[in-house]
Amino acid sequence: MPALSAALLCAVACTGCGQEAVLDLQLMLPAVPTSSRVQYAQIQLGRAADHPFEAAWGGEELTVELGEAPTLAQWSVVTADPETDLHVKVLFCELRDCHDLGATELWYAIEHPFYLGRRTSWAACVTAIPADVPTDPVEVGRCEVHGCLVGDVPPSWCRTETEHYCETLDTDRPPEELSCDGVHASY
């Protein structure tokens, strides 16, 4: 009986073990004419704690070929660490591998986008290719990260100033359809 109790307790406890948090990201990337120097966008992601924007990153990245129409980049980020703050770099490059020196960048610092066992989402419209490398990131507060709430889109995704809906609700809300200046994209 003690063994049975322990095993069942472990089973119940393990329902929290191995759980992951998912962040669905969407970026509407701007259209580029065929004559443009920039033809590619490379999206890089990293933990905020060990990925300062000023440094060059290696590791996880996603390369998107730009076109004459806006391009929707969609990807999911999975982690088992809910305390992760996320840094996102978008590099605009001539070469597919983005090894050209003239790449310009966009930086996003997303605060606490992950909740174990929950799906969150965030989307942004990039209307133009930046002319330079920024000095500061676009700050995305935790209450701007969508998730866990059904119904109308609220002005804030935090129930209180500090408590995100995903901390108390377990509703799996899919990402919203992204619309940027009349260009719609759905997943």
Next chain:
Amino acid sequence: MWSLVRAAATLSLSLSLSMSLSLAILIVASPVGAQGRRRGTTTRRDTVTEEAREGVSARDAEEARRLFAAGMTAIDQGLWADALGSFQRAYELTRVPSALRNVALALRALGRHRAARDAFAQLLRDHALDPTTRHDVETLRDEEIARLAVLEVAGLELQPGALLRLDGEPLTDDGARPLRVEVDPATHVLVAEREGYERFVWEGELLEGGRRRVELALRPIGAPGDDTILHVLLVASAIVAVGVAASVVGWWAWNEGRIEPSYPQRLTL
């Protein structure tokens, strides 16, 4: 089967009893001088018997005749054990060979084939029999020998000082290994005891002419036994089963709570 055996034994015993009774009456009626005349024509063994008869008192002879009658009555009633007792006592009193033959037949009817074999052997050994009777007795003896089963007790050399009992009776160890014991075809219980060891008990049935080998496996007191191993196996199986069940429940719960990424492009931090 039993009825056939019993019928054959009854027939044989009845014939024999008739002879025995006649002989018993003869003994009671015969004067000492008549017995002395017969002595000169008998073999040496028969002389011993005759000598035994010479010591029979009239009172014992009368008692023997009464016992014969009682034995016959017991057989009529199917009371073989009672008949055996009567014939044995009659033989003790008179040493008449046909009384011993009846003893052997009663033993056979009772399924005590080892004792029957011995009784027939004694009859052949201790009494002068006419050739026809001797042949019949030899045949009966051989039949009894064929019915005996053999119990082989192996592993005794590894258990010095072990005391054996078969069906509650101490078993004589003649030193042969494995120890071979002639037994009647029946269910038997063999017990082995040794100081510092758990009691070993074997029970099994031996059929006519059969042979069984029993391995003595005495376990030191306190050593893990079959029950312990079984207990451990049961507990281990239960733990494994619970573990598997818990894993399934855990996996199911985890899978139920798992959120699938929306997009095929996935990055893991």
